[in-house]
Amino acid sequence: MSIDRRQFLAVGGAVVASAALAPGMRLIELAQARSPDQAVSNLQRWGMLVDTTRCSEGCSACVTACNKENGLEQDIRLDIRPQWIRKVTLRDENTGYVQTLPMMCQHCEEPPCADVCPTGASFRRADGIVLVDRHICIGCRYCMMACPYKARSFVHENLTDQRAEIPRGKGTVEACNLCVHRVDEGRIPACVEACNADGGKALAFGDINDPASDIAKRLATQQSAEIRADLDLNTGVRYQGL
Amino acid sequence: MKSIDFREIEGRSLGYYALLAFFGVLVLIGLAAAYYMETNGHHVTGMNNQIVWGMPHVFAVFLIVSASGVLNVASIASVFGRVMYKPLTRLSGLLAITLLIGGLCVLVLDLGKPDRLIVAMTIYNFKSIFAWNIFLYTGFIAVVAIYLWMMIERRMNVYTRPAGLLAFIWRLTLTTGTGSIFGFLIARQAYDSALLAPMFIIMSFAFGLAIFILYTMSAYSLTGRPLGDEILRRLKNLLGVFVASVLYFVLVYHLTNLYMTAHHDFEKFILLDGGVYTALFWIGQVLIGGVLPLVILYHPRLGHSRRMIALGAALVLVGAFCQIYVIIIGGQAFPLLLFPGKVVSSSFFDGVIGQYRPSLPEIALGIGGVAFALAMATFAIKILPFLPASLADADVDPHQTGTKATEAAHA
Numbered sequence: 001m002s003i004d005r006r007q008f009l010a011v012g013g014a015v016v017a018s019a020a021l022a023p024g025m026r027l028i029e030l031a032q033a034r035s036p037d038q039a040v041s042n043l044q045r046w047g048m049l050v051d052t053t054r055c056s057e058g059c060s061a062c063v064t065a066c067n068k069e070n071g072l073e074q075d076i077r078l079d080i081r082p083q084w085i086r087k088v089t090l091r092d093e094n095t096g097y098v099q100t101l102p103m104m105c106q107h108c109e110e111p112p113c114a115d116v117c118p119t120g121a122s123f124r125r126a127d128g129i130v131l132v133d134r135h136i137c138i139g140c141r142y143c144m145m146a147c148p149y150k151a152r153s154f155v156h157e158n159l160t161d162q163r164a165e166i167p168r169g170k171g172t173v174e175a176c177n178l179c180v181h182r183v184d185e186g187r188i189p190a191c192v193e194a195c196n197a198d199g200g201k202a203l204a205f206g207d208i209n210d211p212a213s214d215i216a217k218r219l220a221t222q223q224s225a226e227i228r229a230d231l232d233l234n235t236g237v238r239y240q241g242l
Numbered sequence: 243m244k245s246i247d248f249r250e251i252e253g254r255s256l257g258y259y260a261l262l263a264f265f266g267v268l269v270l271i272g273l274a275a276a277y278y279m280e281t282n283g284h285h286v287t288g289m290n291n292q293i294v295w296g297m298p299h300v301f302a303v304f305l306i307v308s309a310s311g312v313l314n315v316a317s318i319a320s321v322f323g324r325v326m327y328k329p330l331t332r333l334s335g336l337l338a339i340t341l342l343i344g345g346l347c348v349l350v351l352d353l354g355k356p357d358r359l360i361v362a363m364t365i366y367n368f369k370s371i372f373a374w375n376i377f378l379y380t381g382f383i384a385v386v387a388i389y390l391w392m393m394i395e396r397r398m399n400v401y402t403r404p405a406g407l408l409a410f411i412w413r414l415t416l417t418t419g420t421g422s423i424f425g426f427l428i429a430r431q432a433y434d435s436a437l438l439a440p441m442f443i444i445m446s447f448a449f450g451l452a453i454f455i456l457y458t459m460s461a462y463s464l465t466g467r468p469l470g471d472e473i474l475r476r477l478k479n480l481l482g483v484f485v486a487s488v489l490y491f492v493l494v495y496h497l498t499n500l501y502m503t504a505h506h507d508f509e510k511f512i513l514l515d516g517g518v519y520t521a522l523f524w525i526g527q528v529l530i531g532g533v534l535p536l537v538i539l540y541h542p543r544l545g546h547s548r549r550m551i552a553l554g555a556a557l558v559l560v561g562a563f564c565q566i567y568v569i570i571i572g573g574q575a576f577p578l579l580l581f582p583g584k585v586v587s588s589s590f591f592d593g594v595i596g597q598y599r600p601s602l603p604e605i606a607l608g609i610g611g612v613a614f615a616l617a618m619a620t621f622a623i624k625i626l627p628f629l630p631a632s633l634a635d636a637d638v639d640p641h642q643t644g645t646k647a648t649e650a651a652h653a
């Protein structure tokens with residue numbers, strides 16, 4: 001997706017303006033600064049930082065919030081139930097140390113899912129959010145084979161009680177979309193909101209391309225890691241304390 | 243030498259119609275199964291979010307790989323100038339087309355949205371090997387159809403060789419493309435190997451030839467046409483070579499995996515403690531599909547019995563099926579390695595072996611695809627001259643080989 005000069009100026013202007021006005025609060029304002037008819041821009045890259053040391057085993061606030069937000073609450077057999085975010089428990093083989101963390105689509109910069117998708121239904125938006133266009137997904141499930149993080153679910157049965165703003169459908173593949181509908185309104189993903197309200201405040205969200213954003217500052221000054229960094233996918237979701 | 247007398251089969255006996263009807267019923271059952279799966283959704287199959295490709299993919303890959311392999315017989319004649327194989331070229335091309343169509347039907351009917359096939363045919367992501375394969379597959383059908391036309395139409399016979407060469411190159415590319423579908427899945431240990439694509443090619447040689455031998459033997463015995471011992475002997479010896487090569491590739495694949503420490507646990511899974519996958523590997527793939535056929539095909543006495551040759555070819559196909567099952571299902575069942583050195587658990591089956599039990603509709607769909615391929619071939623040999631009236635040794639002329647003879651035959 002290319003942006004034309006006017007859009008570039010508009011976004012650039014927004015960056016400058018918000019940088020001048022309210023350092024630190026930028027990510028939300030930037031999202032708002034982009035009016036709906038403007039193209040998404042690659043000046044931004046939405047990302048998430050997970051501090052696993054703050055994520056506790058009993059808590060699943062993020063999962064509950066995601067299911068509610070995206071209408072995933074149907075009572076479906078576990079092995080075929082779509083799970084956009086899940087809590088994973090890790091136990092060190094040698095020391096027995098246990099930790100837990102949320103796993104979801106890592107919003108890879110070089111997404112293998114999009115590379116293999118025959119129709120281009122899986123794609124990465126200019127701002128880094130990886131999405132499935134449910135209207136051209138043919139349900140071949142190749143993306144599920146290709147995703148290194150097991151981030152995707154296939155809708156195995158007819159769905160009822162869907163939310164109007166979250167199109168879903170039997171026979172297509174879906175995954176975490178970073179609550180794109182919220183982000184486009186200048187809000188943060190439901191899981192992040194819930195974790196900060198009811199959980200351990202382990203999740204942070206923001207524009208990692210904006211050096212002044214909280215998340216970019218933390219990424220620049222603190223240790224963080226990608227899962228399966230060996231694959232070199234430059235994920236938008238990163239973890240601390242692994 | 244004599245020119246080959248290709249002739250349509252009569253196809254008016256009760257047996258012929260019964261056979262077609264039998265295939266037809268299987269096709270209908272397959273279609274019904276597909277309809278059932280699509281209307282209900284894949285929850286009525288054994289597939290789930292862990293094993294996303296199930297039995298239909300096993301059948302489809304089996305058919306597609308065999309399709310490109312079965313063309314090998316024709317290539318040997320047209321490209322490598324072995325005159326002995328010339329009478330077999332047409333059937334080889336025909337089976338290549340029908341098997342491929344059968345496989346593609348299964349693949350398409352297993353999509354989550356088969357009604358969107360038109361989307362798949364019109365919107366392409368050229369980075370995707372899947373999208374490339376759509377061209378490779380449709381192109382293969384066209385190329386082989388042209389090749390058949392050059393062979394059947396007397397005026398066009400001079401172009402048989404270039405057309406055959408094109409078809410040969412195309413089929414190698416096609417199998418490489420099919421193998422690469424898995425080769426691109428770098429995150430999964432089973433498929434993280436450069437050997438996969440060449441292994442698929444050699445698998446296709448063996449599976450395709452086994453199908454060819456069985457089909458030829460059945461067709462000639464059912465129509466009462468003569469089939470010589472010499473031609474069968476050549477075919478079965480060639481099958482033996484291919485089967486041995488598959489075994490060799492499998493060995494190298496697992497040895498290289500064992501060499502890479504990161505893949506030890508996966509190797510342990512397939513070779514030692516993978517339950518059904520380990521059993522399918524050792525008993526199905528290696529013993530039934532490899533060692534037994536080799537013993538039969540090269541045994542000084544058994545290797546001469548027609549029944550035994552047919553049995554050997556059938557066993558190769560049983561092994562083929564097991565092998566593809568282990569590659570596709572076993573490869574998915576083994577969990578993704580996300581956190582080395584950690585024992586992982588979650589509600590999403592992280593860190594556990596994926597569970598899969600093939601369901602009846604999936605199997606019915608797959609069998610329907612095989613039946614469709616065979617039905618098309620069996621119908622085609624009635625309306626067009628695909629089969630030589632005789633494959634008796636004297637008619638096939640086993641003593642002349644080489645390009646010269648091929649050219650003579652073309653003239």
Ligand code: SF4
Nearest residue numbers: 105106108111113147
């Ligand atoms: S985590 Fe998986 S689904 Fe998400 S962008 Fe990466 S490959 Fe695609």
Ligand code: SF4
Nearest residue numbers: 117137138140141143
């Ligand atoms: S299942 Fe849909 S999104 Fe995934 S690769 Fe196939 S068409 Fe693309």
